[in-house]
Amino acid sequence: MSVGTIVVALDAMGGDHAPDVTIEGAAAAAGPELHVRLVGDARVLEPAVMALPEDRRVHLEIVDAPDKVHSHEEGARAVRSKPDSSVVVACREVREGRAAAAVSLGHTGAMMAASILHMRRIPGVIRPGIATPLPSQQGLVVLLDAGANAEAKPEHLAQYAVMGRLFAQRVLDIEDPTVGLLSIGEEAERGSDLVLASHALLKDTPGFIGNVEGRDIPRGTANVVVTDGFTGNVALKLYEASAQVLLSEIRASVRETLIGKIGGLLIRPSIRRLLARLDPDAVGGAFLLGVNGLSVIGHGSSNSTAVANAIRTAAIGVRHDLVQELAAEFGDRGAVESSA
Amino acid sequence: MSVGTIVVALDAMGGDHAPDVTIEGAAAAAGPELHVRLVGDARVLEPAVMALPEDRRVHLEIVDAPDKVHSHEEGARAVRSKPDSSVVVACREVREGRAAAAVSLGHTGAMMAASILHMRRIPGVIRPGIATPLPSQQGLVVLLDAGANAEAKPEHLAQYAVMGRLFAQRVLDIEDPTVGLLSIGEEAERGSDLVLASHALLKDTPGFIGNVEGRDIPRGTANVVVTDGFTGNVALKLYEASAQVLLSEIRASVRETLIGKIGGLLIRPSIRRLLARLDPDAVGGAFLLGVNGLSVIGHGSSNSTAVANAIRTAAIGVRHDLVQELAAEFGDRGAVESSA
Numbered sequence: 169m170s171v172g173t174i175v176v177a178l179d180a181m182g183g184d185h186a187p188d189v190t191i192e193g194a195a196a197a198a199g200p201e202l203h204v205r206l207v208g209d210a211r212v213l214e215p216a217v218m219a220l221p222e223d224r225r226v227h228l229e230i231v232d233a234p235d236k237v238h239s240h241e242e243g244a245r246a247v248r249s250k251p252d253s254s255v256v257v258a259c260r261e262v263r264e265g266r267a268a269a270a271v272s273l274g275h276t277g278a279m280m281a282a283s284i285l286h287m288r289r290i291p292g293v294i295r296p297g298i299a300t301p302l303p304s305q306q307g308l309v310v311l312l313d314a315g316a317n318a319e320a321k322p323e324h325l326a327q328y329a330v331m332g333r334l335f336a337q338r339v340l341d342i343e344d345p346t347v348g349l350l351s352i353g354e355e356a357e358r359g360s361d362l363v364l365a366s367h368a369l370l371k372d373t374p375g376f377i378g379n380v381e382g383r384d385i386p387r388g389t390a391n392v393v394v395t396d397g398f399t400g401n402v403a404l405k406l407y408e409a410s411a412q413v414l415l416s417e418i419r420a421s422v423r424e425t426l427i428g429k430i431g432g433l434l435i436r437p438s439i440r441r442l443l444a445r446l447d448p449d450a451v452g453g454a455f456l457l458g459v460n461g462l463s464v465i466g467h468g469s470s471n472s473t474a475v476a477n478a479i480r481t482a483a484i485g486v487r488h489d490l491v492q493e494l495a496a497e498f499g500d501r502g503a504v505e506s507s508a
Numbered sequence: 509m510s511v512g513t514i515v516v517a518l519d520a521m522g523g524d525h526a527p528d529v530t531i532e533g534a535a536a537a538a539g540p541e542l543h544v545r546l547v548g549d550a551r552v553l554e555p556a557v558m559a560l561p562e563d564r565r566v567h568l569e570i571v572d573a574p575d576k577v578h579s580h581e582e583g584a585r586a587v588r589s590k591p592d593s594s595v596v597v598a599c600r601e602v603r604e605g606r607a608a609a610a611v612s613l614g615h616t617g618a619m620m621a622a623s624i625l626h627m628r629r630i631p632g633v634i635r636p637g638i639a640t641p642l643p644s645q646q647g648l649v650v651l652l653d654a655g656a657n658a659e660a661k662p663e664h665l666a667q668y669a670v671m672g673r674l675f676a677q678r679v680l681d682i683e684d685p686t687v688g689l690l691s692i693g694e695e696a697e698r699g700s701d702l703v704l705a706s707h708a709l710l711k712d713t714p715g716f717i718g719n720v721e722g723r724d725i726p727r728g729t730a731n732v733v734v735t736d737g738f739t740g741n742v743a744l745k746l747y748e749a750s751a752q753v754l755l756s757e758i759r760a761s762v763r764e765t766l767i768g769k770i771g772g773l774l775i776r777p778s779i780r781r782l783l784a785r786l787d788p789d790a791v792g793g794a795f796l797l798g799v800n801g802l803s804v805i806g807h808g809s810s811n812s813t814a815v816a817n818a819i820r821t822a823a824i825g826v827r828h829d830l831v832q833e834l835a836a837e838f839g840d841r842g843a844v845e846s847s848a
Contacts, residue, residue, distance in 0.1 A: 305753050314694055318700040351654055354740035358657040360738040382745030387754040398700040399739050401692035406722030406743055410750045413645050413726040418758075420784040428778040432772025435762050442761035 173201050177267035178475075180208035181236045181254040182274020184468045190273065191216050193475020198227035202483050205267055207231045207258040216375040233257035239468070243277025247285060255279055259286040262461035269462035269482035271453065273470045279463065280316055280456055287461035290491070292498030295320075296458030297328045297397065298465065299335050300404055303446040306388025310336050310345075313394075314454055315401035322365040325349065325394050329373045330497060331457040332392035339455070340391075340479060341374075347373055347378030348390030350399060355379070362396060370394075405421045411446075452478030455485065462491055513541050514823045517607035518815075520548035521576045521594040522614020529848025530557050530613065531568075533815020538567035545607055547571045547598040573597035579808070587625060595619055599626040609802030609822035611793065613810045616752065619803065620656060620796055627801035630831070632838030635660075636798030637668045638805065639675050640744055641757045643786040646728025650676050650685075653734075654794055655741035664706040665689065665734050669713045670837060671797040672732035678828040679795070679821065680731075687713055688720030690739060695719070702736060705818050711732075711819035751786075792818030793807030795825065802831055 176197075180190040187208060194204040206213050210232035217225050235253040236247040247256055255274055259282040261267040270287075272279040284296060297313035312332045313320065329347045336345035349370055351359035356367050359379060370376050380390050385407060395403070422432040452474045453466035462485045466478045486489075516537075520530040527548060534544040546553050550572035557565050575593040577586040587596055596613055599622040601607040610627075624636060637653035652672045653660065669687045676685035689710055691699035692813040696707050699719060710716050720730050725747060735743070762772040792814045793806035802825045806818045825831075 234766040305757065318692060318698075318703075350742060352658060352738055352745075358658075360736075363658075363738075382742040382747075383749035386750040390554055395742075396700075398692055398703075399742055401764055402690060402722040402735075402739055402743060403746055404722065405692075406725055406746055407750055409723035410726045410747055411754055414751055414754055417645065417782055417786070420781065422775050424778060424781075427774050431771040431774025431776075431778070434767050435775060436771075438761040438764060438768040438771070439758065441764075446757070 174486045175205060175249045175267045175488075176204045176305055176479050176482050177207055177231070177258040177261035177270045178479060179254045179258040179270070179272035179279070180206040180213055180274040181233070181272055182279070183466065183470055185471070186217060187212060189470065189475055191220075192472035193333055193470075194228055194479065195220055195224045196472060196476040197244070197479035200227065202479070203227050203229065205229045205231050205261060207233045207261065208254040209234050231257060231261065235276040237275050239275055241275070241278070243275055244281040246275070247278050247281040256282045256286065259461070259462035260465070261282050262463075263287055268486040269464060270465065271412050271464040271478050271482050273466035273468055273475065273478070275467050276315070279465045279478060283456050283459045283461070283463035287459040287463060290458055290495045290498055291493075292483040293458035294454050295324050295421060297331065298326070298400075299332055300454040301340060301451045302385060302404070302407060304388030308340055308451070309388050309390065310340070310392045311385065311395070311400055311458065312392070313397040313400050314404045315397045316456065317397040319398070320362065320396035321503050322362065322369045325362070325366040325396070325441060326369040326373065327458070327498075328394040329370055329376065329392065330470055331494060333375055334374070334493055334497060335455060335457055335490065336391050338376045338493060339485050342391050345375050345391035346377045347394065348377055348384060348394040350382070350393050350395035350403070352381065353379065354381065386432045394432045430488060451481050452476070453481060457494065460491065460495070462486055467501070512545055514826045515543045515545060515607045516819050516822050516826075517547055517571070517598040517601035517610045518819060519594045519598045519610070519612035519614055519619070520546040520553055521573075522612040522619070523806065523810055523815075525629060525811070526613070527552060527556060529812045529815055531560075531808060532616045532812035533710030533810075534568055534819065535560055535564045536812060536816040537819035540567065542819070543567050543569065544819060545569045545571050545601060547601065548594040549574050549576070553835055571597060571601065573836050577615050577618040581615070581618070583615055584621040586615070587618050587621040596622045596626065599623050599801070599803070602803075603627050608826040609804060611804040611806065611818050611822050613806035613808055613815065613818070616655070616805050619805050621795050623799045623801070623803035627799040627803060630798055630800050630835045630838055633798035633834075635664050637664070637671065638740075638794045639672055639797050640794040641680060641791045642725060642744070642747060644726055648680055648791070649725055649728050649730065650680070650732045650795065651725065651735070651740055651744060652732070653737040653740050655737045656743045656796065657737040659738070660702065660736035662702065662709045665702070665706040665736070666709040666713065667798070668734040669710055669716065669732065671834060672734060673713070673715055674833055674837060675795060675830065676731050676795060678830045678833060679825050682731050685715050685731035686717045687715045687732040687734065688717050688724060690722070690733050690735035690743070691719035692721065693719065694721065710798045791821050792816070793821060797834065800831065800835070802826060
C-alpha cells in the first residue's frame with residue numbers, strides 16, 4: 169500500500185443485492201490508490217472474492233463480521249445488540265484508523281446509529297445530519313438534513329448550513345456554494361416558527377441567499393438547501409418518486425400507439441443521455457455529516473455502479489480532508505464561543 | 509335564473525393575466541345552470557364583457573369592486589384595509605347569499621384572509637386548511653394542508669383528514685377515499701412529534717391507512733394525504749416544479765440531435781394525451797376547506813381553461829352540498845364532544 173492510498177470500509181452485507189453488487193462495486197472502485205475493506209461474513213465473502221480474476225481482487229481485503237442487521241430491525245437497538253454486525257464493524261474500522269471512510273447500503277437507521285456510536289460526533293457539532301446530493305437544472309443540490317433528525321432546532325439548521333457548504337466545496341467541487349433555507353415563501357417573515365428563528369441565525373452564514381421554496385430544489389436555485397430532517401426526508405422521497413413516476417407514465421403513454429413507439433425508440437439515446445446526467449447514482453450515496461469520520465449511506469437498491477460511485481465519492485471526501493475541515497470549523501467556533 | 513342555478517362569484521381582477529383570462533374563463537364556464545358574477549372594477553369589466561357576443565355574456569353579471577389587492581401586499585392587512593377590493597367583495601357575495609362560491613386566482617394570502625373574515629369558519633372547525641388535488645399514478649390525490657397554516661397541532665390534522673375525505677367524496681367523486689398521514693416512514697412510531705401525536709388521533713378516522721411517505725404522493729397510495737401547511741406547501745411546490753423541470757430537460761435533450769427531434773415530433777401526441785390526463789388545471793384550483801362557504805384559490809398563472817375549470821369545480825362542490833356536509837360533520841362532532 170503506497171503512501172496516499174485511501175482505505176474505505178464497505179459494509180459488504182448491506183443492501184438489497186448484497187453481497188453480489190457490493191463485491192462487484194468494490195472491485196470496480198478499488199485500485200492502487202483506493203483499497204476497499206469488505207466487511208462481512210468471511211465464509212460468504214472469501215469464495216466470492218477468490219472467484220474474481222486476480223487483478224480485480226488485489227486491492228480488496230476482507231474483514232470478518234459474522235453478524236448482520238436486518239431491515240426489519242430497529243436501527244439503534246440492533247447496533248447496540250450486534251457488535252459483530254457488518255455495519256458496526258465497518259464503522260469501527262474508521263474509528264480504529266484502519267479505514268478513512270465507511271460505506272453502507274444497508275439500514276439507514278443502523279448506519280446512522282453505528283456511525284454516531286463508533287465514530288462519535290465532531291466536537292462542537294450538536295447533531296449530525298444527512299446531506300444528500302440531488303440532481304437539478306443547475307447541477308447537484310445538497311439537501312440536508314435529509315432525515316437524520318425528524319425534529320430540529322435553529323442551531324441545528326445553522327450548523328447544517330456550515331456543514332453543507334463545506335461538503336459542496338470539498339466533495340462536489342463548487343467553489344463558493346450558495347445556501348438557502350427551505351420555507352414556504354421567499355420573504356424572511358414567512359414560514360414555520362423554526363424557519364423564522366433559523367433565518368435570523370443563518371443571516372451571517374457565508375453564501376446564505378435567504379429562504380427558498382420547494383420549487384427551488386429541482387430548479388437548483390441554491391447549491392445547498394437546509395431544512396429539518398422531517399421536511400427534508402419528505403422532499404427527498406417525493407422528488408425521487410416524481411421523476412420515476414413521470415418517466416414511467418411517459419413510457420406507458422408513448423407505447424399506446426405505433427407512431428409513439430417509433431418516436432420512443434428515436435428519442436431513447438437522448439433520454440439515456442439525460443438520465444446519465446441527472447443520475448442520482450453518480451454520487452452513489454448520502455453523507456452523514458458531523459461524525460468524526462466519513463460515513464456514506466447508499467440506497468438499498470443500489471447497483472454495482474452506484475456502489476462503486478459511493479466508494480469513489482467517499483474517497484474524494486477523504487482526499488479533500490472533509491472531516492478535518494469540519495472539525496477545524498467547529499473547533500474554532502467552539503473556541504470562539506467559550507472565549508466570548 | 510332557473511331554480512337550481514348555481515351562482516359563483518369570481519374575483520375578476522385576480523391573477524397574472526386578469527381580467528382577460530378571468531372574463532374568458534367565466535364566459536366558457538357560464539351557462540343556464542351556472543351564472544358567474546364577475547367582481548371587479550366595473551369601468552374595466554363592462555366594456556370587456558359587452559365586447560363578447562351576446563350568447564356568451566348572457567350568464568355573466570358584473571359586481572363593481574373598484575379596489576384591488578396587489579401581489580406585494582401582506583394578505584391579511586390588505587383585506588382589512590381594502591373592503592372594496594375584488595377579492596373581499598367576492599367573499600362578501602357568498603356571505604350575503606348572492607353567490608354560493610367564490611373563486612380567486614389572485615393573492616393566496618388575501619383570498620384566505622378574505623374568506624375567513626367574511627365567510628367565517630364552520631362552527632367546530634379549528635383551522636381552515638387548503639386542499640389541493642394533485643395528479644398521481646392512481647388519479648387525483650388531495651393534499652392538505654397545502655399551506656394555510658405553517659404550524660399545525662394534532663387536532664388540526666385530525667380535522668383535515670375528515671375534511672379531505674369529504675372533499676374527495678363530494679367533489680372528486682371517490683366513493684370511499686383512503687387517508688394517509690405524511691411521515692418519513694410507514695411505521696406508526698416514526699416521524700416528527702406532530703406525526704406521532706396525530707397518528708393516535710387519526711387511528712379511528714374512516715379510511716385511515718396509516719403513515720405514508722413523500723413517494724406516496726406521485727404514486728397515489730392514498731386518496732387524501734394530510735400534513736401541516738409547511739410540509740404540504742414544500743411538497744406541493746416541489747412536485748409541481750419537478751414535473752416541469754423534468755419535461756423541459758427531456759425537451760432540451762431530445763432537441764440536441766436530429767433523430768431526437770424527429771422522435772420528439774412522433775411522441776408529441778402521446779405526451780399531450782399524458783399531460784391532459786395529469787393536468788393540474790383540470791381541477792383549476794385549491795379549496796380552502798373549513799370556511800362557511802366555498803372558497804377556491806387558483807394559480808396566479810392560470811389560463812382561461814384553468815379559470816373555467818375552477819369555476820366548474822366550485823359548482824360541483826355547491827351542487828354536492830360540500831359546505832353543508834362539512835357543517836353537519838363538525839356540528840355533530842361538536843355536539844358529541846360537548847355532551848361527553
